[in-house]
Amino acid sequence: SQQGEEDPQALSIQEGENATMNCSYKTSINNLQWYRQNSGRGLVHLILIRSNEREKHSGRLRVTLDTSKKSSSLLITASRAADTASYFCATDALSREKLTFGTGTRLTIIP
Amino acid sequence: DTGVSQDPRHKITKRGQNVTFRCDPISEHNRLYWYRQTLGQGPEFLTYFQNEAQLEKSRLLSDRFSAERPKGSFSTLEIQRTEQGDSAMYLCASSGEGRANVLTFGAGSRLTVL
Numbered sequence: 068s069q070q071g072e073e074d075p076q077a078l079s080i081q082e083g084e085n086a087t088m089n090c091s092y093k094t095s096i097n098n099l100q101w102y103r104q105n106s107g108r109g110l111v112h113l114i115l116i117r118s119n120e121r122e123k124h125s126g127r128l129r130v131t132l133d134t135s136k137k138s139s140s141l142l143i144t145a146s147r148a149a150d151t152a153s154y155f156c157a158t159d160a161l162s163r164e165k166l167t168f169g170t171g172t173r174l175t176i177i178p
Numbered sequence: 179d180t181g182v183s184q185d186p187r188h189k190i191t192k193r194g195q196n197v198t199f200r201c202d203p204i205s206e207h208n209r210l211y212w213y214r215q216t217l218g219q220g221p222e223f224l225t226y227f228q229n230e231a232q233l234e235k236s237r238l239l240s241d242r243f244s245a246e247r248p249k250g251s252f253s254t255l256e257i258q259r260t261e262q263g264d265s266a267m268y269l270c271a272s273s274g275e276g277r278a279n280v281l282t283f284g285a286g287s288r289l290t291v292l
Contacts, residue, residue, distance in 0.1 A: 107286075159279050166279055
C-alpha cells in the first residue's frame with residue numbers, strides 16, 4: 068500500500084520556472100526522503116529531511132516538512148529540461164526499516 | 179562498477195512459466211530491498227534482507243514469490259507460475275548501516291507476462 072500521496076499527479080512548466088510538489092503521509096515518521104525517477108529507470112535519492120527538521124536545502128532543491136500536518140513539499144528552483152522526471156516522496160514509519168513510497172508527481176519541463 | 183546491478187533488464191515470459199531475477203547490491207551494504215512498480219505508480223515494498231536474514235515480507239508477496247540472499251551478498255527473486263498481473267518493474271535497492279535508510283536503486287528488471 069502507498070503511504071504517501073503526491074500532489075499534483077502531473078505538472079508541466081516552462082524551463083527556468085520553479086516547480087513545487089507536495090506529499091502527504093499517514094503515520095508518524097523518522098524521516099522523509101525525495102527520489103527522482105527518469106522514465107523506465109531506477110530511482111535516485113535526492114534529499115532527506117528528519118522529523119525534527121522543518122526545512123532543508125540542497126543545490127536547487129528546497130524541502131519543507133510539517134509533521135503536524137503530515138506533509139512535505141519539494142521545490143525545484145530555476146528548472147531545467149533535465150529535471151523532467153517523476154518525483155516520489157518516501158517515508159519510514161517509526162521502528163520500521165522499510166521505505167514506503169508515494170504515488171509520484173510527473174514533472175515535465177518545457178524548453 | 180559500484181552501483182546496484184540487476185539482471186535481466188527485460189524478461190518476456192508466457193503465463194505459467196517461472197522467472198528469476200538477480201540483484202547484486204553495493205558490496206558494503208548489508209540491507210537489500212525488493213520493490214515492485216507498475217505503470218504510473220510508486221514502488222511497492224515486497225521484502226527486505228539484513229545480511230542473509232529476510233526480516234520482512236509484504237502481503238503482496240504471495241506464496242508464488244520467493245526471495246533469497248544466501249550469503250548476504252547477491253539476492254534472487256523468483257516468481258513461480260507467473261500470471262499476467264505479475265507484469266511490472268521489479269526494483270532492487272540496497273543501503274548501508276548509519277545511512278538512515280537512504281536507498282541506492284538498480285535500474286530494475288521489467289517483466290512482461292503474455
